[in-house]
Amino acid sequence: QRSCDLFYFQDYVCNSEVARQWRARLRVIPFSNVAYVAARLLARFKTLAFRHLIPPEEMSWFGLAAERAIHKYRGHLAISADFAHTADKLVARMTRGRPFVCLHVRDSTYLRRTQPRADYSYHDYRDWLADSLLPAIRELTDRGYCLVRMGAAVDGAFPLAGENILDYALSEHRSDEMDLYLASRCAFWLGAASGLADVSMAFRRPQLFVNFVSPLIPGEPRITVFEHSLWIFKKYWSRARGRLMTFREILDTGAGGLYRSEEFSAAGIELIDNSPQEIRDATLEMLGRLNGTWKESAEDCALQGRFWSLWGEAARQHAAQARVLIGARFLSANPELLN
DSSP: OOOOOOBOOOSOOSOHHHHHHHHHHSOBOSOHHHHHHHHHHHHTSHHHHHHHOOOHHHHSTTSHHHHHHHHHSOOSOOOOHHHHHHHHHHHHHHHTTOOEEEEEOOOSHHHHHHOTTSOOGGGGGGOOOGGGGHHHHHHHHHTTOEEEEOOSSOSSSOSOOBTTEEOGGGSTTOOHHHHHHHHHHOSOEEEOSSTTHHHHHHTTOOEEEEEEOOSOOTTOOGGGSOTTOEEEEOEEEETTTTEEOOHHHHHHHTGGGOOSHHHHHHTTEEEEOOOHHHHHHHHHHHHHHHHTOOOOOHHHHHHHHHHHHHHHTTOHHHHTTOOOEEOHHHHHHOGGGGO
């Protein structure tokens, strides 16, 4: 059938350069409010929605279409030759030619500054402190890497300074196009699974995600998307049990599907951030896997298999295709979570 696909930007555009490049490739209509209302009206009628709307689960960044596209195609975003020529020289001077890691810590500053009328406090539980990264950063700098702190709006200067630590978020060189450049050239991405990380994913860069909140949302395929990547999670402390919840308990109780702060509070659950040691261990594992020196033990393989067998109960078809790895030391140090 012949068709004309139309797209629109919903809500706030976070990166103008990404938006410009998508406008050059897709038919993006200008009146997003009108498009949103039209889409909502179509969605009320199943027959019309089926014929005229791309399902949200196909379009979302963790959806099935995204998963297929990431593995089948090259990225569609690009860095212009002119900009790359200038940025190459600038970054080489700032890093003194060393490889660099993009670092991103999630806090609520960006949303407060860019969308002050909206209340996003309902998911402040996703935030965490940059101080927990310090041991990992020291390991990286000792091994000849530079750290580039990313972000368009941040809560003050980075807590660690040094010639191998670039607080790009507060520098005069920060721009939307430079965000793309750095995300496309980094050795790997270290930090939160939040919006800015999508840019590094679009350029197929390896990612180490720490403090991810829930790996066990039933039917959720996002964890299988990120090839050559490593994840570790926040832990769920149950006030009623007086201990950490196991992955099976998170799955069986539906706690993995909680989304709002008040939902966690009502369920008597407190989220525990990854410790500095956990983040350091995951960083060293990431380096070892990228440079080919990581030695995986039989125990590591067994623990990885136990995790995926549990997660497969929530989304068996996706667990069978899983490409992301869970931090080996995170699993071996917390075997009770796999009971």
